[in-house]
Amino acid sequence: MIINRRIFDIHGHNGYWPLDRMDCNELILDIIKNENISKLLISNLSGLETEDHVEGASPLISELEANRQTINMCRKNEGTLYAAAVCQVGKSSPDNLEKVLGEYTFTALKFHPFLIGIDANDSRYDPYMEIAEANNLPCVFHSAPGTSDPIKIYMLAKRHPKVPVVLYHINLMGNCDFTIEMIANSIVKKDALLYCDTAWCPMDVTVKALRSNIKKRVMFGSDLPIDGSDHFKYYRGIMQTIDDLMPDIADDYFYNTAAQLFLGE
Secondary structure, eight states: OOSSSSOOEEEEEEEEEEGTEEHHHHHHHHHHHHHTOOEEEEEEEGGGGOTTOOTTTTOOSSSHHHHHHHHHHHHHTTTTTEEEEOOTTSSOOOHHHHHHHHSSSSSSEOOOOOTTTOTTTTTTGGGHHHHHTTTTEEEEOOOOOOTTTTHHHHHHHHTTTTSSSEETSSSSSOOOOHHHHHHHHHHHHSSSSEEEEEEEOOHHHHHHHHTTTGGGGGEEEOOOOTTTTTTGGTTTHHHHHHHHHHHHHHHIIIIIIIHHHHHHH
């Protein structure tokens, strides 16, 4: 068990992680129980990952199958697991997304431009963003240099300014300072609804984001369970530090912002 407070982890996965040949389904349930995670937003890795994590290759399973697997898991764990529908932009159809949205109340849409191999500002994302707006769904994006570059996600978000867009990782292996400033500028300009999570962010980046003008747009996410059964080993010290030293914003970071954005609480 980690810190004694409500935690909404907005970055989790069911499905299959091919690099470590890992079935995530039972693992995430064990981890969130052991770590006292209140709620977890999940998307199906099998619907985005490729056999060798190769950019632009074919996902392991179809979009429909991936999202129906997520539906089944969330139905069995109602109130704890929440579903983000994977979107295979350029490899599936917006019609398939609308079909599955009619089968279950999803909490978000999930995009991974790197694995899909299509730049995040490509026009092929626009129909999905329109579906998100029509269904009042936030969109979560893998964020990193290249196809998933934060500036490209921002360009897309500006075309759909009513859709909340979450940059996972802030900017994985990239310039997080730039991304924090980019989000801050978007808040001033009111030209997009940008948020971020701090999955795999070092302590200094997480603290900087929470001390900046974007602190109300920063949420806890872990990328559960990519690092295996002791996934939270990376996060415990960071989480305890924020709990101890930043109590004025810890409630928002760990739970309130995510609950309001994704669940309307």
